[in-house]
Amino acid sequence: MNAVIKGFRSFAAYMGSLMGADAYTKYLEHFTATGHAGPAMTEREFWRDRMDRQDSNPQGRCC
Template identity: 70%
Template sequence: MNTILEGFRGFARYFGGVMGADAYAKYLEHHEASGHDAPMSEREFWRDHTDRQDSNPQGRCC
């Protein structure tokens, strides 16, 4: 049973990465490593992310 749960969690992490759900966490890691000032809030990050996608449309499903 534990193996099934671990497999599901691994798949969920993979799928979340493919869908971009971990983008804010990656942003925070990059922001901390590069030594910038205060990072954007998660809400500000996603607003900026969608605004960039809208102004620069590229191949995406939706």
């Protein structure tokens, strides 16, 4: 049963990455790796900025 739960969690993480759910985590990793000065955006600011950029520069996407 433990293998089934582990498999489900792996699948859920994979689907989340496809949908962009881990984008903020990737942003923070990039932000710290590149040594930016100043504080990182909060998660709310990050998602607002991301949606604003997608709205102002529409590209091919399903929805």
